[in-house]
Amino acid sequence: MKKYEAVIIGGGQAGLAMGYFLKKEKLSFVIIEKNGHVGDSWRQRYNSLVLFTTRQYSSLPGLQMRGPSEGFPAKDDMADYLNDYVKHFDLPVMLNTNVIQLNKLPDGPFIIETNSGIVKAQQVIIAAGAFQKPYIPPLIKDGTDAFQLHSSEYRSPEEVPGGEVLIVGGGNSGAQLAVELAKDRKVTIAARHRMKFLPLTILGKSIFYWLEKLGLLFAGTDTIKGSWFQKQKDPIFGKELKTLIQNKKVDVKPKVLQVSGTEVLFGDGIQRNFESIIWSTGFVPSYEWIHIEGVVSAEGKPIHKRGITEIKGLYFIGLPWQYQRGSALICGVGRDAEYLASIVLSGKFQQLRK
The missing domain is CATH 3.50.50.60 (FAD/NAD(P)-binding domain)
Incomplete structure (x- = not known):
């Protein structure tokens, strides 16, 4: 049985961004990824897929994607970048690992049952992605x-x-x-x-550059701009x-x-x-593997505030509009990850003081 201070479930962009900040704080953690390679979820998408965000807005914290910043990366470029990200920061990833159940002992650690065995963690960050079922x-x-x-x-x-x-x-x-x-x-x-319809670029700059300049892209849902933008x-x-x-x-x-x-x-x-x-009718959440009351609503959606659940030590990241328009996008998930990392770290310190 493996034990960690934190476990991140999901090795996509949200999980890796979270891993970047936890690694900076030298926490004992691991990222659990169901695929055989980081980035496989991108490789499995349709052959001609090109992102509508430029490389400037398709990068995670700490490492810019290679290539022209105003160019649009293809799906395999994204997959390669995520692989490079893991290697560059030496992030610990358990590949080919499916989470079967997530439980929590009363006043104890989280128990994560996987096809590779049991993993224990003091804190868990669910980064399973917005596109599930x-x-x-x-x-x-x-x-x-x-x-x-x-x-x-x-x-x-x-x-x-x-x-x-x-x-x-x-x-x-x-x-x-x-x-x-x-x-x-x-x-x-x-x-x-x-x-x-919106253009991909205006005056040679990504539409996301202008959304950022207008204060819309990263405006929180608790702000006037963010609240208005979310309704569009x-x-x-x-x-x-x-x-x-x-x-x-x-x-x-x-x-x-x-x-x-x-x-x-x-x-x-x-x-x-x-x-x-x-x-092309989207996806629905799939959290049947979470066996902890009060985490998922009757509609199957996570119950949280800025990714923080009512269960001590349990968090979500990478959800659409988790806090801002970019929460489920590569350009914005790092902001949520940095915020949650500070919460996770404070939880570690609380445990040490006991």
């Missing part, structure tokens, strides 16, 4: 004959059968897939809300899809109400047939 809404009636997959399973256009494709979901992933697939076939995208619908970064829609290369429909066979019923009452459907 793919979500497909219950809209299919009496089955479907259409080829379908969730956007998280999509890799390239070659695996999607020919003919018209329906993409359900008007977020950034759905927009990027629509642009790629529209190169050689008819694409329809169904969105619940009117899509708002997420925009689509880049205007390629907007151009395709204007040129009638991509059709836009309202939300999908029902799918039956190959027939799809939309919110405007129109019915159309599609050979293929890609569900």
Whole structure:
């Protein structure tokens, strides 16, 4: 049985940022990662994926990503960078390790059951990421004959059968897939809300540079700017899809109400047939492995304030809007990690004084 002062569950960007600050404070800790290599979650995403944040805004604390700061990294660049980050700071990572259960002894340590054995920790930081269980809404009636997959399973256009494709979901992933697939076939995208487009750059600078200058990117939810920003619908970064829609290369429909066979019923009452459907409908939390009361709500969402739970020594990091717009983004997670590290460190000192 291995024992640590702190255990970080998840070796993605949030977990590594947390590890960076704990390493600076010389805490005894380990990062538990389910994949065989750090960065594998990025490598497993669709082949053409390019981040909408420039390298300047795609780096973690202490180490700038190699390459032009105003350039946009691809998914494999991100995976390589995370690997480099671990090596550069010599962060302790347990690879190929799945967490089966998380428990806590009364007035005692946390017990983490993994496929590699039991791990004990005085404090635990859950950095499992915002994208956990793919979500497909219950809209299919009496089955479907259409080829379908969730956007998280999509890799390239070659695996999607020919003919018209329906993409359900008007977020950034759905927009990027629509642009790629529209190169050689008819694409329809169904969105619940009117899509708002923002340019990737303005005057040669990343849109995130300007959001930061306006005091919006890192504004906390307890501020006027942060509260206002949180209420806004997420925009689509880049205007390629907007151009395709204007040129009638991509059709836009309202939300999908029902799918039956190959027939799809939309919110405007129109019915159309599609050979293929890609569900770009996001993810839902998956915390069934946490066996501690008061950590997760009835809706399955973490109960926390700035990542701090009501359970002493248990924290979350990397959640959307955990405290600011950048909380689930590479550019902003380090700020939350630095804040939580100070809380974790104070917990260590409290234990030493006992």
